[in-house]
Amino acid sequence: MSSANASSPLLWIHEDCISPTSPPFAEYPLAPAVWVWDDSLDWSLKRIVFVYECLLELPVAIERGDPVAVLQSEAERMGAERIVTVQSPSPRWAEIRSALRLPVEVLEPIPFVELRGTVDLKRFSRYWKRAQTPALLPGGTSPS
Amino acid sequence: MRRDFTDRDDLVAYLRHEFPSAAAIDPHVSPILGGRRQALGLLQQIQPARYAASRNYLAGAVTHLSPYIRHGVLTLAEVRDFALRRVANPFEALKFITELAWRDYWQRLYTAWGRGIALDREPYKTGHTDYADTLPPDLREARTGLACMDAFSRQLQETGYLHNHARMWMAAYVVHFRRVRWQAGAEWFLQHLLDGDPASNHLSWQWVASTFSHRPYFFNRENLEKYTGGSYCRECPARGHCDFEGTYDELSQRLFPIALDS
Numbered sequence: 001m002s003s004a005n006a007s008s009p010l011l012w013i014h015e016d017c018i019s020p021t022s023p024p025f026a027e028y029p030l031a032p033a034v035w036v037w038d039d040s041l042d043w044s045l046k047r048i049v050f051v052y053e054c055l056l057e058l059p060v061a062i063e064r065g066d067p068v069a070v071l072q073s074e075a076e077r078m079g080a081e082r083i084v085t086v087q088s089p090s091p092r093w094a095e096i097r098s099a100l101r102l103p104v105e106v107l108e109p110i111p112f113v114e115l116r117g118t119v120d121l122k123r124f125s126r127y128w129k130r131a132q133t134p135a136l137l138p139g140g141t142s143p144s
Numbered sequence: 145m146r147r148d149f150t151d152r153d154d155l156v157a158y159l160r161h162e163f164p165s166a167a168a169i170d171p172h173v174s175p176i177l178g179g180r181r182q183a184l185g186l187l188q189q190i191q192p193a194r195y196a197a198s199r200n201y202l203a204g205a206v207t208h209l210s211p212y213i214r215h216g217v218l219t220l221a222e223v224r225d226f227a228l229r230r231v232a233n234p235f236e237a238l239k240f241i242t243e244l245a246w247r248d249y250w251q252r253l254y255t256a257w258g259r260g261i262a263l264d265r266e267p268y269k270t271g272h273t274d275y276a277d278t279l280p281p282d283l284r285e286a287r288t289g290l291a292c293m294d295a296f297s298r299q300l301q302e303t304g305y306l307h308n309h310a311r312m313w314m315a316a317y318v319v320h321f322r323r324v325r326w327q328a329g330a331e332w333f334l335q336h337l338l339d340g341d342p343a344s345n346h347l348s349w350q351w352v353a354s355t356f357s358h359r360p361y362f363f364n365r366e367n368l369e370k371y372t373g374g375s376y377c378r379e380c381p382a383r384g385h386c387d388f389e390g391t392y393d394e395l396s397q398r399l400f401p402i403a404l405d406s
Binding site: 015016017018021037044045046047048050051052053054055056062064090094110111112113119124127128135136137138139 | 145146147149152155156159160162163166167169170171172173174176177178179180181211212215216217218219220221222224225228234235237238241242244245246247248249251252253254255256258259301303304331334335336337338340342343
């Protein structure tokens with residue numbers, strides 16, 4: 001076992017993975033988890049209430065502030081030597097991830113369809129030509 | 145932050161106090177409850193086969209799952225797999241699964257374009273360049289005088305939910321009838337929609353605007369009346385003389401005369 005795996009990681013739960021079945025919980029069921037309210041969000045109250053209700057069903061500490069600073073200090077407080085999270089297309093997520101000084105393990109979200117190679121995204125119809133067959137199969141994967 | 149609350153009112157009072165700037169954007173709280181338990185309950189109620197024929201109607205068999213999918217409370221894959229178990233033949237769920245695929249498609253574009261989703265991806269095909277930068281106050285305040293748009297505006301701000309067809313009508317109204325750049329409407333939606341996702345939201349607005357489609361999307365009153373069961377038109381003060389009266393050809397001439405000439 002490498003030294004990076006010696007201690008329990010800190011799970012970073014973000015706005016794309018608020019589920020008890022999310023990959024970090026499945027992979028590290030005993031690890032502590034944290035959510036950080038990012039003050040750069042420009043949401044109305046009802047969105048915050050909805051997400052907060054989702055969070056209350058998870059074993060997650062709910063924090064607020066600058067996500068990088070909070071994740072760093074929470075990891076330090078818990079003796080975690082790395083952070084585990086789920087891939088997100090959000091540029092804000094990428095900024096936070098790259099600013100973290102600790103190693104970050106990024107887990108893939110559960111895919112809708114698995115498409116190999118380059119996918120033409122010029123229009124939905126082109127994507128759908130590739131995706132339709134696996135999309136209609138349980139698990140989203142064409143039998144090989 | 146706190147995790148223990150006596151009830152929803154207690155939670156809401158706490159969040160109102162902790163997030164005063166969010167409450168200042170809009171103080172309403174949605175009747176839609178967060179959480180996976182709630183999401184799984186809704187998932188049990190989906191009717192994928194009925195969805196295809198009725199989804200464009202405001203009273204159709206839509207699922208209300210989008211806020212949960214947006215935040216990963218449910219994955220697209222598990223919703224699709226559940227839908228497939230509900231039908232005898234996968235093609236009965238084709239339309240339902242196609243709509244799930246739109247989200248997958250938008251997410252793939254978000255990965256490719258990042259903040260570029262907020263820029264016009266292509267020129268408008270409307271013939272116009274003189275779009276206003278800000279949302280008209282009468283729309284935000286639900287006093288356009290159009291019963292449909294005022295109701296949609298209130299519903300958006302009070303509940304954080306709008307039927308997809310209502311979103312399209314509203315986006316077309318903002319961009320093509322009021323000639324406001326799509327970004328102003330998209331940012332407004334994102335503040336309020338519980339399922340507000342930058343990719344799905346912005347790129348759908350671009351699809352309506354024609355900056356990510358071959359032609360602008362618009363509608364006429366007959367279309368709106370049909371899919372709403374006439375509920376707005378019946379009580380509308382602008383009944384018989386609203387902006388949406390006319391055939392598609394007539395509206396196209398009125399809205400996009402320059403594009404049609406060229």
